[in-house]
Amino acid sequence: MTELTPVHRSEAQSRLIWALCIASVVIYINLYTVQGMLPSIAEHFDVSGAKATLVLSVTSFTLAFSLLFYAVLSDRVGRLAPIVVSLWLLAASNILLMFAQTFDQLVWVRLLQGVLLAAVPAISMAYFKEQLAPQFMLKAAAVYIMANSMGGIAGRIFGGLMAQHLSWQSSMGLVFLVSLMGVALVTYLLPRREIKPNVIKQKVSLLRKIKQDIDGFMFHLADKQMCLAYLIGGLAFMMMVNQFSFIQLHLMAEPYELSRFQATLIFLCYSSGTFASYLSAKWIMRFGSMPLFRVALCLMVCGTLVTLVDTLFAIVAGFLISACGFFLTHSCCNSFVAMRATQHRAKATSLYLCCYYLGASLGGPYLMWFWHDAQWNGVVIGSMSLLALLMVAVWRLGVHYGSTKVLPVKG
Known part of the structure; x- marks a missing residue:
């Protein structure tokens, strides 16, 4: 394998920052869109407004503990594969939301999405630390947090607009398309090679x-x-x-x-x-x-x-x-x-x-x-x-x- 030149290394670092920031926006749109749609969810699935909030809380709960799983997994198999696979599965899971017939089905899909949403936030900062030069690290972290904020804003406002103008199926179809385009762009931008940390491998x-x-x-x-x-x-x-x-x-x-x-x-x-x-x-x-x-x-x-x-x-x-x-x-x-x-x-x-x-x-x-x-x-x-x-x-x-x-x- 040939060594990357300084120019190519800089380009790969920039692509990684862009990729993980876009991935972050996709993650937080998928997490928080339902917060702006809670009244629409309550009406469509014929549940109370209080019960409708479960679609957000169960996702946050499974996301929290899934973070620990991805930390272990990425140490075993690397950072790149868990991010790419989880993002494509997340985009596909929105198809299940489109065809959810009952509130219980909706909650189970959102619980699954919490597991898939955890990969990017669990791995991103460690990925930055391993792949970026020290002078890039703090800047990358700051831009990444900015992307988190933008994704949170976009998701909630996006959900409110869809709840006002679209049906449930149309709304989830639009989320699927937005997620699909975002994930495709992330996959294109992510560098194909990882700089592996120097770890002595032992059979255990x-x-x-x-x-x-x-x-x-x-x-x-x-x-x-x-x-x-x-x-x-x-x-x-x-x-x-x-x-x-x-x-x-x-x-x-x-x-x-x-x-x-x-x-x-x-x-x-x-x-x-x-x-x-x-x-x-x-x-x-x-x-x-x-x-x-x-x-x-x-x-x-x-x-x-x-x-x-x-x-x-x-x-x-x-x-x-x-x-x-x-x-x-x-x-x-x-x-x-x-x-x-x-x-x-x-x-x-x-x-x-x-x-x-x-x-x-x-x-x-x-x-x-x-x-x-x-x-x-x-x-x-x-x-x-x-x-x-x-x-x-x-x-x-x-x-x-x-x-x-x-x-x-x-x-």
């Missing part, structure tokens, strides 16, 4: 392999800095994604009485997070990660409190501020984990994302108590309690971080 038994995998996960769980990064990401997403769910209910009630589609436009506030994600690599290089963690925490606190003014302008402004803080936190956590993990990289990333999505699934029931007691004001109170825990976690990380620089700073 299945039980020995399982023990090695468990040891790999435990290696990162024994690292206090890693665990704090996992906790920070989980708490931040636990608050943020569920705030967006409850604010839609608030905006559809008096005095705003927005339509369901108009309420989904609040997700455009994710755009500030997209911008923050794009700039995060430059900021991390210049200021270091810990100052940015603190700034992001302040932004989330301020943004949440601004929404208490309870005007449409204040709510939009508050969510723009909070989204900026959240995605800055997420970018810092992703970069922190990727740069700190010197071994078992995919396992380190998958543990972070497992905590991240478990936080999202736990945040709904938690904030629901506050919503029932005091509506949006109650959600703000519940959010502030999560932010207080987040502040403690950031402080503890700062104590450990002071003696060990994990992310590079410009010098």
Whole structure:
């Protein structure tokens, strides 16, 4: 095999970044489209609105634990194959959604999709770390998180538009076509060759392999800095994604009485997070990660409190501020984990994302108590309690971080 020239190596790195960013958009469109279609799903399958939310929660739940499976699998067979195979199967699974006749069938397909959705987020950061030159790494991570944000926005708005203008079958057919085109483009862009890490291969038994995998996960769980990064990401997403769910209910009630589609436009506030994600690599290089963690925490606190003014302008402004803080936190956590993990990289990333999505699934029931007691004001109170825990976690990380620089700073 011939050695890649610097020009070809740079081109391959750019193609990899583009490919995984497009793959991320495909993943989050498939994950979040149904969130904008919940009323349509409830009507089409004749279930309550509360029961319709299962199509999102079961997917997030299976996604969270499937991340751990893909971390192990990609360490065994490489990064490329699991990504490509899972993306093609994901696109094909939308055909099953088109022909789902009952709500139970729909839930089972969404549960399957959660397994398929996990491959790209589980593997991407480890793939970047192994294939990219160090000067590309932080930039790639920032652009990748930006793509996550864009996919989340597109998926929710896309779902709201389809629910308003298309039938269920037509909507799922359109999601299938969009996914198919995206997956084809990703497959074309992905480099055909992987730079394999230098690992001494030994013949070991299945039980020995399982023990090695468990040891790999435990290696990162024994690292206090890693665990704090996992906790920070989980708490931040636990608050943020569920705030967006409850604010839609608030905006559809008096005095705003927005339509369901108009309420989904609040997700455009994710755009500030997209911008923050794009700039995060430059900021991390210049200021270091810990100052940015603190700034992001302040932004989330301020943004949440601004929404208490309870005007449409204040709510939009508050969510723009909070989204900026959240995605800055997420970018810092992703970069922190990727740069700190010197071994078992995919396992380190998958543990972070497992905590991240478990936080999202736990945040709904938690904030629901506050919503029932005091509506949006109650959600703000519940959010502030999560932010207080987040502040403690950031402080503890700062104590450990002071003696060990994990992310590079410009010098």
